[in-house]
Amino acid sequence: MDTAISMQGLTKIYRSPLRGGKGVKALDDLTLDIARGETLSIIGPNGSGKTTTLKILLGLIYPTFGTAAILGESIFTRRAREGVGFLPEEPYFYDCFNGEELLDYYGKLFGLPGKVRRKRIEELLTLVGLAERRKAPLREYSKGMRQRVGLAQALINDPEVLILDEPTSGLDPEGAYQMRRLIRELQQRGKTILLCSHFLAQVEDLCDRVAILDRGRLKACGTISELVGESRQIRVVAASQEGSLLNELRGLAKSVEERDGKILAETDEEERLLQMIDLVRARGGRLLEVLRPRPTLEELFIQVMTEERE
Amino acid sequence: MNTGTLIYMVAALLLLAAIILVRRQIAVGITHGIPTVFRVAGMTFAETRRRRILQAIILLAAVMLVGMLGLTWLSPGEQEKALVSGGLDLVFLLGTLVAIFVCAFLIPTDIDKRTIYSVLSKPVSRWEFVVGKYFGTLAVVGLLVGVMLLVQMIVLVVSQRYQVAEVLEAGLLAYFGIAVFTSAVLAVSTIASSLTTVIIGFILWMVGSLQSMSHSMIAHAEGWNRALLTAISAIVPHLDKYDFRVEAAEQLAIHAVQVERVLLHGIGYVAVCLVIAALLFNERQV
Numbered sequence: 379m380d381t382a383i384s385m386q387g388l389t390k391i392y393r394s395p396l397r398g399g400k401g402v403k404a405l406d407d408l409t410l411d412i413a414r415g416e417t418l419s420i421i422g423p424n425g426s427g428k429t430t431t432l433k434i435l436l437g438l439i440y441p442t443f444g445t446a447a448i449l450g451e452s453i454f455t456r457r458a459r460e461g462v463g464f465l466p467e468e469p470y471f472y473d474c475f476n477g478e479e480l481l482d483y484y485g486k487l488f489g490l491p492g493k494v495r496r497k498r499i500e501e502l503l504t505l506v507g508l509a510e511r512r513k514a515p516l517r518e519y520s521k522g523m524r525q526r527v528g529l530a531q532a533l534i535n536d537p538e539v540l541i542l543d544e545p546t547s548g549l550d551p552e553g554a555y556q557m558r559r560l561i562r563e564l565q566q567r568g569k570t571i572l573l574c575s576h577f578l579a580q581v582e583d584l585c586d587r588v589a590i591l592d593r594g595r596l597k598a599c600g601t602i603s604e605l606v607g608e609s610r611q612i613r614v615v616a617a618s619q620e621g622s623l624l625n626e627l628r629g630l631a632k633s634v635e636e637r638d639g640k641i642l643a644e645t646d647e648e649e650r651l652l653q654m655i656d657l658v659r660a661r662g663g664r665l666l667e668v669l670r671p672r673p674t675l676e677e678l679f680i681q682v683m684t685e686e687r688e
Numbered sequence: 689m690n691t692g693t694l695i696y697m698v699a700a701l702l703l704l705a706a707i708i709l710v711r712r713q714i715a716v717g718i719t720h721g722i723p724t725v726f727r728v729a730g731m732t733f734a735e736t737r738r739r740r741i742l743q744a745i746i747l748l749a750a751v752m753l754v755g756m757l758g759l760t761w762l763s764p765g766e767q768e769k770a771l772v773s774g775g776l777d778l779v780f781l782l783g784t785l786v787a788i789f790v791c792a793f794l795i796p797t798d799i800d801k802r803t804i805y806s807v808l809s810k811p812v813s814r815w816e817f818v819v820g821k822y823f824g825t826l827a828v829v830g831l832l833v834g835v836m837l838l839v840q841m842i843v844l845v846v847s848q849r850y851q852v853a854e855v856l857e858a859g860l861l862a863y864f865g866i867a868v869f870t871s872a873v874l875a876v877s878t879i880a881s882s883l884t885t886v887i888i889g890f891i892l893w894m895v896g897s898l899q900s901m902s903h904s905m906i907a908h909a910e911g912w913n914r915a916l917l918t919a920i921s922a923i924v925p926h927l928d929k930y931d932f933r934v935e936a937a938e939q940l941a942i943h944a945v946q947v948e949r950v951l952l953h954g955i956g957y958v959a960v961c962l963v964i965a966a967l968l969f970n971e972r973q974v
Contacts, residue, residue, distance in 0.1 A: 392973075436809040439973040456720065456811040464809040470801045472731070474738040486727045487810040489720070531806060541809075 382570035383412040388444035406594040422591035463532035467544040473517035502530040522553035618663030696956025732824020783866040788889035815966035858936035865930025871961035878969040896927035
């Protein structure tokens with residue numbers, strides 16, 4: 379695997395010199411690799427160590443133990459940050475500047491020459507849909523516009539690695555949709571994306587792999603299919619005017635329920651499945667769907683958290 | 689060169705050597721560092737000069753200086769002396785006040801508002817950020833001092849009674865004194881909140897202005913008191929050393945040796961403060 383981000387035994391203990399004692403372990407021996415071009419999401423409840431991980435990778439805080447590298451460069455070096463773009467959660471910027479000035483400043487911090495900066499700014503403001511508001515002071519920007527200018531500043535150096543902390547936090551549905559669209563576009567361009575989010579449906583939709591953190595420890599990591607597994611259950615969805623069908627299916631299926639005028643019957647035996655289908659047809663019902671229901675990421679997350687608490 | 693200056697210079701060199709040895713990347717980053725320092729300084733200046741409060745202070749200072757011409761009960765010669773002395777007083781007073789408030793609201797506010805995340809996640813070292821903020825603050829204070837000195841110069845040239853060179857020299861030394869003071873306040877701001885920085889800034893200002901008395905106080909003190917007063921005298925900037933109001937108002941020449949001492953002492957003090965500020969900020973978790 380061509381690794382873009384590598385974390386080896388990252389541990390962070392917050393110690394208060396006044397309180398003494400062992401301190402609070404925010405991150406506990408986290409080892410995780412992210413391949414080039416991959417999108418990985420770290421999910422977990424509040425205080426699970428998601429933001430701590432991002433902050434360590436960006437050099438904002440230092441790990442107590444462990445090492446990490448971005449694009450083969452130690453996170454403690456300037457070169458590691460040259461290939462990274464970061465969108466903080468609810469980004470705040472110097473609000474007396476306008477979007478264009480802000481991007482110009484961040485471009486200068488990367489040492490981009492004037493001509494390149496101007497070209498990049500033009501492209502990025504168009505990409506995030508702020509070309510027409512480029513001269514408006516940031517204090518006049520809505521939350522969605524701030525988030526979009528935040529993404530633009532994260533892309534000013536055309537980074538290979540993008541770290542996004544809650545990119546759709548606080549956005550209205552349209553803003554969240556636009557942000558997801560932008561992230562997909564970046565995926566298509568081959569960017570490696572590390573994403574932290576509480577919106578599990580969004581994670582499921584965007585990410586190749588998911589890492590679940592709880593109390594600083596990595597609980598699970600893999601593709602959605604690997605994590606949720608293949609279900610053995612098969613579900614038959616049918617519609618029928620015949621009242622007795624529901625009771626007759628109970629004799630064949632493991633579970634039967636009526637929801638929104640439809641009958642949902644589940645079994646894990648193929649023989650029984652065929653009998654159920656025959657029964658629906660025999661009673662003049664309409665067979666709407668036969669599927670293998672897969673638990674959602676949300677259900678898996680709750681399950682992992684519940685197991686952990688127990 | 690006096691002993692105090694020598695101590696500061698040696699301490700500065702030792703600290704610099706230590707930081708290079710401990711943080712190798714800082715040494716490696718020097719070539720990238722200087723342009724970055726000036727980029728951060730430029731942004732700090734651009735950001736701060738847009739603050740309405742600073743614009744109001746500059747306007748107020750100019751109005752006050754021009755208003756001094758209204759002291760019509762003084763004889764013409766006395767009027768200009770009052771303008772020179774009062775003007776330089778105002779330069780020092782407003783300059784230090786602006787330095788305190790700008791320092792207090794730069795780094796602590798960047799951390800509180802999390803604007804620092806998007807800067808430090810770029811290829812910007814902590815020391816570049818701190819030193820850039822320092823030079824940005826100096827540029828802001830320089831704008832204020834520059835406007836005030838310019839107004840004074842114009843008034844004095846128009847009155848044709850004064851040689852402006854002494855006044856300009858005294859004004860520049862006052863600005864240098866503010867630069868020294870700013871480095872101490874900035875070092876505090878790297879680990880303190882805005883409010884704490886303001887409080888400590890005012891204490892430094894008051895104690896620093898009274899440093900002329902420190903020698904006699906140390907001479908009369910004993911035991912722990914003496915040690916404490918000596919420590920305070922070494923740590924707090926001697927603001928009185930940069931005060932050449934009397935020389936400017938009385939049109940007395942400022943000796944080159946005196947200027948040299950003040951400059952050397954000041955540069956040593958600033959270097960030590962910036963190294964300490966960088967080291968403190970380097971360890972800070974943001």
